[in-house]
Amino acid sequence: xxxxxxxxxxxxxxxxxxxxxxxxxxxxxxxxxxxxxxxxxxxxxxxxxxxxxxxxxxxxxxxxxxxxxxxxxxxxxxxxxxxxxxxxxxxxxxxxxxxxxxxxxxxxxxxxxxxxxxxxxxxxxxxxxxxxxxxxxxxxx
Amino acid sequence: xxxxxxxxxxxxxxxxxxxxxxxxxxxxxxxxxxxxxxxxxxxxxxxxxxxxxxxxxxxxxxxxxxxxxxxxxxxxxxxxxxxxxxxxxxxxxxxxxxxxxxxxxxxxxxxxxxxxxxxxxxxxxxxxxxxxxxxxxxxxx
DNA sequence: TTAAATAGATATCCTAAGTATACTAGTATC
DNA sequence: GATACTAGTATACTTAGGATATCTATTTAA
Numbered sequence: 001x002x003x004x005x006x007x008x009x010x011x012x013x014x015x016x017x018x019x020x021x022x023x024x025x026x027x028x029x030x031x032x033x034x035x036x037x038x039x040x041x042x043x044x045x046x047x048x049x050x051x052x053x054x055x056x057x058x059x060x061x062x063x064x065x066x067x068x069x070x071x072x073x074x075x076x077x078x079x080x081x082x083x084x085x086x087x088x089x090x091x092x093x094x095x096x097x098x099x100x101x102x103x104x105x106x107x108x109x110x111x112x113x114x115x116x117x118x119x120x121x122x123x124x125x126x127x128x129x130x131x132x133x134x135x136x137x138x139x140x141x
Numbered sequence: 142x143x144x145x146x147x148x149x150x151x152x153x154x155x156x157x158x159x160x161x162x163x164x165x166x167x168x169x170x171x172x173x174x175x176x177x178x179x180x181x182x183x184x185x186x187x188x189x190x191x192x193x194x195x196x197x198x199x200x201x202x203x204x205x206x207x208x209x210x211x212x213x214x215x216x217x218x219x220x221x222x223x224x225x226x227x228x229x230x231x232x233x234x235x236x237x238x239x240x241x242x243x244x245x246x247x248x249x250x251x252x253x254x255x256x257x258x259x260x261x262x263x264x265x266x267x268x269x270x271x272x273x274x275x276x277x278x279x280x281x282x
Numbered sequence: 283t284t285a286a287a288t289a290g291a292t293a294t295c296c297t298a299a300g301t302a303t304a305c306t307a308g309t310a311t312c
Numbered sequence: 313g314a315t316a317c318t319a320g321t322a323t324a325c326t327t328a329g330g331a332t333a334t335c336t337a338t339t340t341a342a
Contacts, residue, residue, distance in 0.1 A: 011186050011244070013274050018264040023254025024182050024247060026261045031250075032175060034300070034328095041165050045152050051319050062301060067320060088308045088318055098257055103152070106165060108249040109172075113164025116239055120167045123159040133154050175329070192290050203330060208291060230290055230337085285342085292335065299328070306321065312314080 030076050035061050039069050043079055044103055049092040171217050176202050180210050184220055185244055190233040219243060
């Protein structure tokens with residue numbers, strides 16, 4: 001475990017790097033709204049890309065907010081709407097290259113949850129590491 | 142870079158692990174509210190722990206919401222109020238061991254922002270890796 | 283000694299974000 | 313012809329968060 005006492009600011013951004021804005025603030029402007037991260041979980045991790053599938057896999061989320069979040073994520077280039085068929089409209093929401101880079105964020109959230117919320121997350125209540133949950137991350141294809 | 146095409150679900154949670162709830166959902170219930178992550182950035186990364194210091198370092202955040210978030214984070218054990226002095230009350234909000242484990246989440250958010258939002262984040266607009274920003278992460282003390 | 287500034291919060295009001303419920307159009311299936 | 317699927321919309325309502333002012337207690341400065 002890391003000790004905080006070694007330095008005033010444990011993690012200090014490299015002094016020569018001039019920041020205009022905090023990256024966390026900027027990213028949270030994009031990912032910080034309610035449901036956004038859960039929608040990305042479905043699209044990026046579970047490969048669920050259809051509107052009604054998303055409605056079903058996140059039942060508390062209403063279609064109104066879902067379409068708002070999808071359009072927001074599309075606008076900022078994290079997902080894209082692939083028109084499978086027109087009339088009737090069939091859309092598949094997929095992740096972009098940029099969206100692919102949010103997966104490490106999702107993984108760090110899962111790691112935190114698997115360690116500290118094992119009671120609510122796992123049926124056997126046993127905390128797990130991210131490597132236990134995703135063994136393929138150790139031996140990449 | 143990872144390729145998505147190799148498998149239906151690129152990241153599949155190990156089949157034998159029985160989930161009660163999705164860890165992302167559970168964690169977002171704790172960290173998902175507006176301002177929470179930014180407050181944790183200040184406390185965990187910048188070691189800003191005083192109420193009025195937090196007010197000043199996040200000017201758009203009102204005291205009302207700040208105290209709500211601090212109490213929420215305290216309740217779930219991510220931060221704790223260290224009473225520096227009683228009458229008048231002097232409090233230092235510090236991170237707990239559990240709170241320490243949210244730092245990887247913050248770091249993955251910073252990494253994403255430093256790569257994809259360089260324009261808004263850095264004065265020179267040049268994307269950076271997390272190792273460029275935090276060289277000490279490569280050579281831990 | 284009185285005012286100003288600091289600390290850590292609260293209270294009130296009001297708007298913006300999100301929720302509930304129902305509904306749309308177009309097509310396929312029973 | 314009824315039902316159910318697709319991908320969304322519309323309207324009304326509730327709650328979370330923002331704006332602003334205030335609170336108690338203490339220290340500092342004039």
